[in-house]
Amino acid sequence: xxxxxxxxxxxxxxxxxxxxxxxxxxxxxxxxxxxxxxxxxxxxxxxxxxxxxxxxxxxxxxxxxxxxxxxxxxxxxxxxxxxxxxxxxxxxxxxxxxxxxxxxxxxxxxxxxxxxxxxxxxxxxxxxxxxxxxxxxxxxxxxxxxxxxxxxxxxxxxxxxxxxxxxxxxxxxxxxxxxxxxxxxxxxxxxxxxxxxxxxxxxxxxxxxxxxxxxxxxxxxxxx
Amino acid sequence: xxxxxxxxxxxxxxxxxxxxxxxxxxxxxxxxxxxxxxxxxxxxxxxxxxxxxxxxxxxxxxxxxxxxxxxxxxxxxxxxxxxxxxxxxxxxxxxxxxxxxxxxxxxxxxxxxxxxxxxxxxxxxxxxxxxxxxxxxxxxxxxxxxxxxxxxxxxxxxxxxxxxxxxxxxxxxxxxxxxxxxxxxxxxxxxxxxxxxxxxxxxxxxxxxxxxxxxxxxxxxxxxxxxxxxxxxxxxxxxxxxxxxxxxxxxxxxxxxxxxxxxxxxxxxxxxxxxxxxxxxxxxxxxxxxxxxxxxx
Numbered sequence: 001x002x003x004x005x006x007x008x009x010x011x012x013x014x015x016x017x018x019x020x021x022x023x024x025x026x027x028x029x030x031x032x033x034x035x036x037x038x039x040x041x042x043x044x045x046x047x048x049x050x051x052x053x054x055x056x057x058x059x060x061x062x063x064x065x066x067x068x069x070x071x072x073x074x075x076x077x078x079x080x081x082x083x084x085x086x087x088x089x090x091x092x093x094x095x096x097x098x099x100x101x102x103x104x105x106x107x108x109x110x111x112x113x114x115x116x117x118x119x120x121x122x123x124x125x126x127x128x129x130x131x132x133x134x135x136x137x138x139x140x141x142x143x144x145x146x147x148x149x150x151x152x153x154x155x156x157x158x159x160x161x162x163x164x165x166x167x168x169x170x171x172x173x174x175x176x177x178x179x180x181x182x183x184x185x186x187x188x189x190x191x192x193x194x195x196x197x198x199x200x201x202x203x204x205x206x207x208x209x210x211x212x213x214x215x216x217x218x219x220x221x222x223x224x
Numbered sequence: 225x226x227x228x229x230x231x232x233x234x235x236x237x238x239x240x241x242x243x244x245x246x247x248x249x250x251x252x253x254x255x256x257x258x259x260x261x262x263x264x265x266x267x268x269x270x271x272x273x274x275x276x277x278x279x280x281x282x283x284x285x286x287x288x289x290x291x292x293x294x295x296x297x298x299x300x301x302x303x304x305x306x307x308x309x310x311x312x313x314x315x316x317x318x319x320x321x322x323x324x325x326x327x328x329x330x331x332x333x334x335x336x337x338x339x340x341x342x343x344x345x346x347x348x349x350x351x352x353x354x355x356x357x358x359x360x361x362x363x364x365x366x367x368x369x370x371x372x373x374x375x376x377x378x379x380x381x382x383x384x385x386x387x388x389x390x391x392x393x394x395x396x397x398x399x400x401x402x403x404x405x406x407x408x409x410x411x412x413x414x415x416x417x418x419x420x421x422x423x424x425x426x427x428x429x430x431x432x433x434x435x436x437x438x439x440x441x442x443x444x445x446x447x448x449x450x451x452x453x454x455x456x457x458x459x460x461x462x463x464x465x466x467x468x469x470x471x472x473x474x475x476x477x478x479x480x481x482x483x484x485x486x487x488x489x490x491x492x493x494x495x496x497x498x499x500x501x502x503x504x505x506x507x508x509x510x511x512x513x514x515x516x517x518x519x520x521x
Contacts, residue, residue, distance in 0.1 A: 045233045045244055048252045062430070062477035063470045064437035067448055071470075074462045080269045119228045134233040142228060163341035170441050177343045184351045191352025199340040199348075206339040 003187045003194060012183075016176035017201060023096055023165035023175070028158055030101035035108020036143075042113055045134060053109065060106040065099070065167055072099040073171035089173060096168030100161060107157050115150035116142055120224070148220040155213025159206050176201075266463065276461035280468055285455065293450030294472065300364060300446060301433045304371035308432065309425075311376025316383030316417075317409055330380075337377040342435055346370040350442045363444035367436060375432045382424045386417030419491050426484030430477050437473075447472065 003009055042053035060068070072095040076082040084094035119142050127137040169178035180198045184191050236244055266272060279285045318330030337345075350366035390413050398408040418425070440448040451469040456462040 043232055045236065045240075046247050046251060048248050048255060052251075052255055058478065059470075059474060062434070062474040062481075064434040064448065064473060066437040066440055067452065067466060067470055067473065070440075070448065070452065071463075071466045074456075075466055079271065079463050080265055116232075117228050121228050121231045124228050124231045128231070128234055137232055142232065159339075163339075166341040166343045167438070169343070177341060177347055180344060181347045181351060184347065188352070188355040191348070191355050195344070195348040195352060198344055199336070202341060202344065203336055203339040207335055210339075 003183060003190045004197065009183060012174065012179045013176070013197070016174060016179035019093070019168075019173055019175040020162065020165050023093065023100060023168055024158070024162045026097045027100035027104060027161055027165065030097065031104035031108050031157075031161065032154075034101060034105035036112055038105060038109035039112035039116065040138060042109065043116060043138070057106045057109055060103050061110070063103075065103050065164055066170060068103050069096060069099040069167050069171055072096065092168070092171055092173045096165070096171065096173060100165060100168070103164075104157060104161050107160075108154065111150050111153040111157060112143075112146060115146035115153070118149040119145045145222055148222050151220050152213055152217035155210065155217070158213075159209055162206060162209075163202070269463075271463045276459065276464045279455070279459045279461065280464070289455040290447070290451045290469070290472070293445060293447040296364075296439075296444065296450070297433070297436050297446040300367050300371070300436045300439060300444065303368050304375065304432050304436070305429055307368065307372040308374075308376035308379055311372055312379025312383050313414060315376065315380035316387060317414070319380065319384055320387060322405075334377045334380045337373045338381070340374075342370055342374045343438060343441065345373060346438055346442060363439060363442045366442055367439040367444050367446075370438075371432055371435055375428055375435070378428055378431075379425060382421045382428065383414070383417055386421035387413045389420060390416045422488055422491065423484055426480060426487070430480050433477060433480065434473065 004013075038053045038056055041049040042057075044050060073092065076098070077091070077095055082095075083091055085091040123141055123145065124137055127141040132140065166175055166177040169175045176198055180194060183194045187194065234240070263272075315330050315334050318326050319334060321327045321330070346366050349361055349369055350363065353366075354360050387409075394412050394416065395408050398412045403411070436446055437448045439446040440453065443449065445454075447469055451472070452462065452465045456465045459465075
């Protein structure tokens with residue numbers, strides 16, 4: 001039962017969770033930007049852009065993340081020679097960020113699009129009536145209101161992203177789930193303790209995040 | 225209808241038509257250029273070479289790798305779906321129980337399993353549980369149990385939200401007829417909740433199907449393992465194999481989504497039998513942000 005008295009194991013555990021936080025942070029920003037752009041494409045008056053947005057969503061939402069991450073490493077890096085950093089770990093990290101954000105952007109896009117649909121049609125009609133263009137209508141009138149409506153779904157997407165970032169471990173990053181696997185393999189008798197610690201950290205991190213977003217969503221909701 | 229995205233811009237006049245045409249051409253060319261660039265990159269790496277794609281024209285590839293993987297994927301997904309639906313109903317009802325000693329543990333279980341990454345659970349079941357029970361756990365059951373605990377918990381929250389959204393009159397009428405709690409739940413509330421939450425349930429089942437790909441990590445011979453990993457180990461065509469397998473996943477999941485849409489329309493057209501609230505799933509109680517239930521690995 002002396003798993004967590006060995007400082008090396010504690011270091012490995014901490015750095016595993018730091019990788020998770022770094023993966024989540026970078027992918028969340030990228031996915032949010034990409035997702036909003038895709039959502040704007042999907043409601044735009046230009047058919048080519050609508051088609052592009054729809055294709056992106058349908059392709060990436062329906063492919064397993066494991067396959068996307070697998071492709072990022074074995075396809076983009078090994079076969080096509082896309083290298084993002086000299087450092088081995090950082091290279092895997094950025095490949096993982098690419099996979100996570102292309103996948104998550106599809107979900108952000110759908111959340112924002114359904115958020116746009118919660119804004120009453122009168123708002124957009126009034127905006128058009130005073131002569132705003134499509135870009136102005138979207139930027140000044142619709143997206144700010146839609147943004148408040150999508151706080152809760154975006155919170156769930158962020159939580160899912162944080163959990164999904166463990167999958168980057170499959171291409172060799174020593175993030176928390178890989179650390180846990182190694183610890184269990186070395187200290188088989190302490191399996192329950194090890195799982196309790198790792199799962200507990202995730203629960204402590206994510207359950208309050210869920211409540212925070214629920215509270216925020218209530219606070220920011222547009223009262224109609 | 226109050227579909228905002230359809231009223232965001234005017235019916236194009238002469239100037240808007242010209243502008244839209246110009247933008248269509250500009251963006252069309254940009255997207256084509258992007259696709260062409262990707263095509264060139266693949267070409268430079270020799271990924272369009274016939275040798276890499278030829279295996280997909282041979283029957284052995286399909287029977288030996290892809291179809292056997294697909295069968296394992298569907299088997300794990302079907303077992304996981306059945307178990308997690310049962311898990312979901314039981315824990316949703318448990319969380320709505322009148323007795324705190326049922327309600328609180330059920331709530332804790334659901335919250336816990338929703339917060340823990342699926343991969344962590346699969347690793348625990350596959351590597352640690354054998355130590356505890358002194359017997360090996362097969363990769364199949366590690367994947368299926370992991371899937372059940374996670375997706376079952378998400379489904380439990382969906383069912384709970386659905387049950388709470390059934391108009392109060394429904395259960396009051398049932399109690400007035402002399403039904404007991406169990407009977408009300410079984411015959412009145414759960415069926416209506418299941419119907420109104422159908423879109424959420426099916427999108428969660430799509431998540432479950434995609435998550436079976438995690439079986440690859442514990443060497444369960446499913447579609448990703450057989451179709452991409454093993455197949456490309458034989459033919460050296462990772463990129464080609466990944467594309468073919470991704471296409472298979474996309475087709476299956478799109479079919480499931482289409483099925484969901486069809487089921488939803490069918491239940492709606494039955495008119496009058498679905499409660500009003502079925503059209504707009506109710507806002508969830510604060511703290512349980514469930515809309516993202518559709519976001520999985």
